[in-house]
Amino acid sequence: MAREWLNHHANLEGQWQQGQPEFVKSSNKVTLGGVSVRIYETAASGAVILSPVGTPLSSYGGAEVYLKVVFSNRRSKLLSAPLGTPIELEHVESLELNLLCPVGNAAATSVSYRALVNGHCIYETLSAPAAVDSNLISGATGVPKPGQSYNETRALDVTVLIPGGLAVERMTLDGYRFVGSGSALVGARIYAGSTQALVSTSQDVSISGPSVDVPITIPVSATLASGGSYRIGFYVMGNPPALSSGNLFETASFPYTDLSGRFRINSTHGVGADAFPQGTNAFAPRVTVRARML
Numbered sequence: 001m002a003r004e005w006l007n008h009h010a011n012l013e014g015q016w017q018q019g020q021p022e023f024v025k026s027s028n029k030v031t032l033g034g035v036s037v038r039i040y041e042t043a044a045s046g047a048v049i050l051s052p053v054g055t056p057l058s059s060y061g062g063a064e065v066y067l068k069v070v071f072s073n074r075r076s077k078l079l080s081a082p083l084g085t086p087i088e089l090e091h092v093e094s095l096e097l098n099l100l101c102p103v104g105n106a107a108a109t110s111v112s113y114r115a116l117v118n119g120h121c122i123y124e125t126l127s128a129p130a131a132v133d134s135n136l137i138s139g140a141t142g143v144p145k146p147g148q149s150y151n152e153t154r155a156l157d158v159t160v161l162i163p164g165g166l167a168v169e170r171m172t173l174d175g176y177r178f179v180g181s182g183s184a185l186v187g188a189r190i191y192a193g194s195t196q197a198l199v200s201t202s203q204d205v206s207i208s209g210p211s212v213d214v215p216i217t218i219p220v221s222a223t224l225a226s227g228g229s230y231r232i233g234f235y236v237m238g239n240p241p242a243l244s245s246g247n248l249f250e251t252a253s254f255p256y257t258d259l260s261g262r263f264r265i266n267s268t269h270g271v272g273a274d275a276f277p278q279g280t281n282a283f284a285p286r287v288t289v290r291a292r293m294l
Contacts, residue, residue, distance in 0.1 A: 003040065003124045006030050008097045010046075010063070012115040015053075016104035024103050024115075027068075029096040031163060033129030033293035034072040037092045039121065042067050042081035046117035048101050052108040064100040065119040072132065074259075081119060091130070097121050129293040131169050136232065136287045138259040142251040145283050150176065150246035153189060154270045154285040155233025155277040158263040160224045166262065166291040168200065168222040173234045174286040175247030176216055178209040184238040187274070188218040193229030196276040204235075209243060224291070229266075233285050235274045248283035262291070 008028035016022070044065035051059075065081040072091040097120070103113040136156050160166060171188040178184045187204035191197065200222040207216065216234075224230060238244025255266045270281030 003122055006095055006097050006121040006123065008099060008119050010099045010101055010115055010117045012101060012103070012113070014103065014113060016111040016113055018106070018109045020104060022102060022104040022106065024101050025098060026101070027096055027098045029094055031094045031293070032092050032125060033162070034091050034093055034132055035129050036088065036090045036126040037095070038086055038088045038124045038126055039067070039079070039083065040086045040124070041122045042079060042083040042119070044081045044117065044119040048103070048113065048115040048117065050102065050105060051112040052105065053110040053112060061102045063102070063115065063117040065117070066098050067121055068096040068098060070094045070096070072130065088126070095121060095123065131290050131292040132260055132262065134258050134260040134262045134289045134291065136258050136263060136265055136289065137249050137284065139256045140249065140251045140265065141253065142249055144247060145250050146247040147245050148248045148283050149244070150236045151238055151241040151244050152270050152272045153233060153235040153274060153277045154281060154283070155189065155191070155231040156268050156284050156287060157193060157229065157231050157266040159266060160226050160228050160230070160262070161257070161264055162262050162293055163226050165226045165294045166224045167294055168220050168224060168289055168291045170217055170290045171220050171232070172215050172217045172288040174215050174288065175213060176211070176236065177213060177245045177247070178207055178211045178238055178243055180209055180243045182209045182239050182243055183207060184209070184236060184244050186216050186218070187235045188220045189233055189235050190220070190222045191231045191276050193231055196278070199230070213247070223294070231269060231277055232289060233277060233287055246285060248285060250282050251284060
């Protein structure tokens with residue numbers, strides 16, 4: 001793949017007062033989605049001029065320039081500039097180029113500062129983005145709601161946060177229960193929030209009872225646009241309905257971001273049919289979406 005260039009320029013000017021932070025951070029970030037990366041170079045140029053008020057003395061300083069590498073397991077490492085030897089890293093979720101500029105000095109009561117600093121990172125992606133599981137309940141505060149009737153469509157209203165969008169590969173429903181003899185029809189559903197159109201393609205599955213807390217995974221094909229609003233969930237109908245229930249979740253407040261950082265969850269919804277879930281429903285299904293970046 002072609003080499004790419006992550007750049008960030010800081011053009012800062014202002015008046016620092018005693019008691020304020022002595023450094024200002026500025027950054028630029030690229031989300032890669034769990035790929036292997038070869039980093040060829042990091043480098044920086046420029047300087048910071050600090051002029052204490054009331055004196056003719058000016059001092060020159062350099063900004064700290066470093067690369068924050070975030071991996072798919074949410075751990076991170078810092079890499080200082082300049083880098084002269086290429087390195088290869090696996091499962092890289094994002095690269096963040098940071099400039100940390102000094103703007104004050106504790107020995108002065110006030111400092112006039114001017115920072116002109118530029119940093120860059122040259123890198124190459126070595127693999128396609130990996131598929132990542134996003135648990136739409138993760139990141140929420142609230143309480144579990146076990147044993148709730150589940151014979152309808154329940155969904156979460158989400159906004160896609162990833163630049164470029166996502167390709168959904170599968171969805172999993174956790175906490176579903178069918179007690180006794182009989183069966184249940186379960187189907188993954190993704191609706192466009194703006195048009196209420198069904199945008200997912202999947203094959204519904206039939207669950208034979210009894211089945212208690214066994215995750216139900218269904219292959220799904222759907223393309224989700226960056227910034228787009230969708231209602232993601234499952235349609236379930238038990239036969240007989242009285243034996244069909246789920247361990248759901250009542251969220252304390254909205255919005256929140258799931259722990260994968262890919263979705264902002266805005267609200268929860270339901271409808272007593274296999275249709276767009278337009279009604280408000282406090283109890284959310286436990287949905288996990290596996291998707292890769294486009």
